[in-house]
Amino acid sequence: MNIERAETSERMSKIVTHGDTVYLCGQVGVAGESVADQTRECLRRTEVLLEQAGSSPKHILQAIIWLADMGDFAEMNGVWDAWVPQGHAPARACGEAKLARPELLVEIIITAAKV
Amino acid sequence: MNIERAETSERMSKIVTHGDTVYLCGQVGVAGESVADQTRECLRRTEVLLEQAGSSPKHILQAIIWLADMGDFAEMNGVWDAWVPQGHAPARACGEAKLARPELLVEIIITAAKV
Amino acid sequence: MNIERAETSERMSKIVTHGDTVYLCGQVGVAGESVADQTRECLRRTEVLLEQAGSSPKHILQAIIWLADMGDFAEMNGVWDAWVPQGHAPARACGEAKLARPELLVEIIITAAKV
Numbered sequence: 174m175n176i177e178r179a180e181t182s183e184r185m186s187k188i189v190t191h192g193d194t195v196y197l198c199g200q201v202g203v204a205g206e207s208v209a210d211q212t213r214e215c216l217r218r219t220e221v222l223l224e225q226a227g228s229s230p231k232h233i234l235q236a237i238i239w240l241a242d243m244g245d246f247a248e249m250n251g252v253w254d255a256w257v258p259q260g261h262a263p264a265r266a267c268g269e270a271k272l273a274r275p276e277l278l279v280e281i282i283i284t285a286a287k288v
Numbered sequence: 289m290n291i292e293r294a295e296t297s298e299r300m301s302k303i304v305t306h307g308d309t310v311y312l313c314g315q316v317g318v319a320g321e322s323v324a325d326q327t328r329e330c331l332r333r334t335e336v337l338l339e340q341a342g343s344s345p346k347h348i349l350q351a352i353i354w355l356a357d358m359g360d361f362a363e364m365n366g367v368w369d370a371w372v373p374q375g376h377a378p379a380r381a382c383g384e385a386k387l388a389r390p391e392l393l394v395e396i397i398i399t400a401a402k403v
Numbered sequence: 404m405n406i407e408r409a410e411t412s413e414r415m416s417k418i419v420t421h422g423d424t425v426y427l428c429g430q431v432g433v434a435g436e437s438v439a440d441q442t443r444e445c446l447r448r449t450e451v452l453l454e455q456a457g458s459s460p461k462h463i464l465q466a467i468i469w470l471a472d473m474g475d476f477a478e479m480n481g482v483w484d485a486w487v488p489q490g491h492a493p494a495r496a497c498g499e500a501k502l503a504r505p506e507l508l509v510e511i512i513i514t515a516a517k518v
Binding site: 308309347349350351352354358361365368369372374375376377378379380381382383384385399401 | 404406408411412413414415416417418419421422424426427428429467469500501502503510512514
């Protein structure tokens, strides 16, 4: 199967496609904003990358969510639940992990399918 | 490749199948029980979902394990090692992460293959 | 699709191949060494396993990196950036998680493609 990479730096590719499977690099929002706003921006960036990859929010297979503080679980979920296309929710797991910068509150790692 | 989802809520699907690959949502046990008992229940639930997905414990490809306290590593491993079908152990990683509720001690994220 | 396992113990397989996709167990370096040295050894071991699996560092799809202390981010990245084959960087995410032993500072979970 063919591998395609996009938005590739020396450290990572934002998109890697292998056959019909799409891997995105961990997406974050804007450091310093509220967890709800960071989640919204994180998911907006995810949408852009999925479209670029020939996928969509309806084609997400797995989402692994890291929260810097599990106390933000409900606030993140409020944004997540409203964003997920009805009937197309992915397999999901959410755990607490500090992120690359202390001001980053949420990071989402997406595996998706090509349309 | 076809995507099939099962046990789908607005937040997540417990099972997502993409071609021959099965993604389960993070499985936990019963909050408040010992880590050994939570691991047993987590793996029992995993078995049920794998069977529902047309897979089995012999067909697990990757397991990512989160422990709320790495001090529970040996106790979790005792249950895990006894459960894994001999000769069919998956690729595995285990790290410490607080989970959705403080009483949850272990969560396992499974990727498997259809039989 | 066929499943092949290699270096299989009762707990895990170091390599699991499913069709064209390769899952490695979480790789670490030598406990007690610096994070740079642990990262170097971790990546050296990754290379050995990828070669054994019929893959290579140019064929990594996703890397999930756990650091025991996010303060080691820059030092780990220095080794990582120099190691990744130019133009072939995988999708990547990095979060903080304590590992199986307190002296372990970095663990990397690799999904790759067969050549």
